[in-house]
Amino acid sequence: TLQDCAPEKPDLIKVAQISDNEYDPEVWGRVYPLNYESWQQTKRPKPVDKSRYRRGWDEDRIVYDRLSEFPFAALLYNGWGFGIEYNEPRGHHYAVIDQIEIDPSRTSPGGVCLACKTPYHKEFTDKYGMDYLKAPFMEAVNMLPEKHRELGPACIDCHQGSTMEIRTHKDHLERGLALLGKTELSHLDKRNLVCAQCHITYYVPRDNNRKVAGDVQLPWTNSRWGSIPIENIIEDLLSDENRIEWVQSVTGFPLPYIRHPEFELFSNGSVHWQAGVSCTDCHMPYYRVGANKISDHDVTSPLKADMRACRQCHTESANWLEKQLFHIQDRTVSALNRAGYATATTAKLFERLHMEQKNGLNLDENLYRRAVDLYKQAFLRVVFIAAENSSGFHNPAEAGRVLTDAVAFAGRSEALLRQLLASGGIHLPEKIDLELQKYLNQRGGKGLNFKADQQFKDPFGIQEIFSEIPLKNK
Amino acid sequence: TLQDCAPEKPDLIKVAQISDNEYDPEVWGRVYPLNYESWQQTKRPKPVDKSRYRRGWDEDRIVYDRLSEFPFAALLYNGWGFGIEYNEPRGHHYAVIDQIEIDPSRTSPGGVCLACKTPYHKEFTDKYGMDYLKAPFMEAVNMLPEKHRELGPACIDCHQGSTMEIRTHKDHLERGLALLGKTELSHLDKRNLVCAQCHITYYVPRDNNRKVAGDVQLPWTNSRWGSIPIENIIEDLLSDENRIEWVQSVTGFPLPYIRHPEFELFSNGSVHWQAGVSCTDCHMPYYRVGANKISDHDVTSPLKADMRACRQCHTESANWLEKQLFHIQDRTVSALNRAGYATATTAKLFERLHMEQKNGLNLDENLYRRAVDLYKQAFLRVVFIAAENSSGFHNPAEAGRVLTDAVAFAGRSEALLRQLLASGGIHLPEKIDLELQKYLNQRGGKGLNFKADQQFKDPFGIQEIFSEIPLKNK
């Protein structure tokens, strides 16, 4: 009969063999050797020349420098760690290692920085509170169990050991979801949230002396599930002094900051979000091992994994899909260049204006204050898209909108500044010298320099019309 | 058997019954009554409230005013017909009728304007040459056979009568394809080109006295099939005096213009173009009439046809698809507002500066000339997206890119102008009064006024931060 052709019911996932607070992936690996092996692969460099805008730690083992990729960022981020060393990520295996190896200015907040790196963060925050959160970074690392000091995202972060259900393991995400008013979680939600534990923007709250005042927080006030727009994030970040994390040196402005807002951009009505596609579908696609298929735990760019993720849903060839991906990314990168340089130019005009003020320049306070407000709006939008890791692919139309607004805010600010300066008798050429070498070279203790071959020039060549970027590799 | 009760297998298309130069759709209709009937339906108003940005000639029979939709356009287009009366299209049936009814300033070029309206254009251009092309518009119309004076896109424009193959029927398209170097045409190409006969930008070439100098031309120099980017179009249009069609009154600049570049935007690497989808697939979907399937000749917005076109390819519901469509269109319309008002503001600054020049203001010629160049780049990009009829849907990422650039060019131009004015001692507030009422009200012989309820405000409310738009319906 028909029923006879159905093969026997194979084993279900084995459960109840792992205790709920088992941190050690090796122990998990004894029960789930295939997943363990694939998880370990995040250590392995990936094939070169597959990705256009997410190069780095490929088989050439080059660590890409985000400030060389977008030189304007070196100017804009100057004033703290991100302006010194800021790299393309290497992979989950390197989460803690990269922190240890990076310029120490980055890790100056201390233990709190381990929030998205060590699986022990929740436990240690509960147990040791501010002693752990405020501990100098290496001291905090050394508090961790010796075997697991360098352990990044681990099984326990994403799985309930006893049931193997996927789950989340970060307090900051709980607080964030509470802000969104999100309570019920479907399986699909969880397939997004395991990633949204870390691939979200955050701030480290500060006290009056700008010292760390607690665990990581998410700027999600007034937002909701499926809609955390940049407007709300900016409003949240500018609403309270305790979200101001650094002082931009070119302008002297105390500012907040935005990091890797993958979840925020993606979930804001993108076509894949609306279609019920999750991070996991694209970054942990199933692959065949023998007669089974399992989720690829070697989380990476789909381009570096031969677009396997895409091809189950799309009949088009990998080549075709790549072309469409680049169609989107090229356009985002072009617009990001425009927005970045417009904002950097405005920053330089502030620098000049502040200098002239010291020399006695008088100015219309109202116009000046508008210029500052507009500038901040531009800056935070530029950071939002520059920090987001998909070069626009996660939500093309939204990325385009945000960048248009960034350019609009920067352009108006520039206009007001030129007017203010000219009113004071200062006549500027059209091209403002950004002095990028100053920001790009001899950075930090390692003396990092600009790497011209890593720069992402405007793929459409429009940027050249605005600013020649006279850079030579030193 | 069961098969016997199933409706009959449809007849194949009958061929060789129509002569190759049969203009009269009634005659075609005797052989193809179903297609004829559906073709006639372009006369019929469509259901209201289906489309968000392509309202007009719906069952409420309101003709939507594009200048009220985007008030900045009234300012920018002031100086010729488009600034007086410019409507949302009503449908193929009205092609000639709309020309007859519109403010005569629009049809001032004369017979040449019939290029994409009457099926006789090719024959009459061959036969009567400049006598027809330069004839005052109504005279040219009256040259046409009486029965067909008001006949718009007709069977003969898209079909070879003897074979019923689809084909094209416009010399300007032949010349355009020659510029692209496109010679072989596949069936799919033709399913796009029947529309690209008309849904393309063009210019009416002018002699030294700005009088019509020949038939319609396409600004496609240096472009190729699948890539006619705005950059190339602008370069073509600015390359020769004979492409300059009007003088913008606010700035006094002689300028070229861009119309309905649907084919150009769509074919520039959009995801649907790359997927091999054609205009016809979306605007003339197959539908069932009795037991047959025919192409819907009632060409209209897919939203007004219940998304039937989309659902033949997409599994998602009509509702879902609409939501994604609006996700894209809302973002394009927001960015278009930004770009449009930025450009309009700049135009107003030119007006002021030119006035001050007359009062003796001296200025840096080089900066001024840069400001002019930048302004033109911004203006033509704004027109490109504003004139394109899909509100970004035909190519979302490209629309985003073009608008970002528009804002960047306008912003820099504004900055230079503010500097030039301030250097001359003229101090401006941030908000420049655009005096929109002046451009929007009492337009032309009909005394057209602003219709506040037709305006497409920025769906994200960002525009308000730049310019309050103090408009009241008079």
Added chain:
Amino acid sequence: MRRRIGLKILGIGGILMGLFLFLFFGPPGLYHQTSTPEFCASCHVMEYQHDAWLKHADHRHLDCIECHLPNDNFVNHIFWKGYDGTKDVIFFFGRLYADDLTISAHGRQTVQDNCVRCHAEMVSQMMTDARDCWDCHRRVNHNYPMVNPRD
């Protein structure tokens, strides 16, 4: 509205179902004949799905009913064969169908169960009730955009 009339007719149709069941086992071969893709596609409303199935190389060797009828046990199979079959016939000749057919919730569950039935081993490591297999395996779905991508 369309649905409601449909369901009424369906009630009457239910009576006919018995007759149908008889016919299936009566005339020789009818049971088998009504199980073939050619039979399903004999209604032109099924043509699109038939073509899509034909083009999807990997399941061309399956009959429609491998996916569209319960195959967990015989009684269930034969019950739904009669029920769905009668419903299809009534809707068809009553012209009670929309231009683009959509699958019912029950129909969807049936298909899902069949995917899992055949691919049980392959999917043994995953949660199979979280969403439809063809969310990802869109080619299996008859509505997948059938276009010819440019290179």
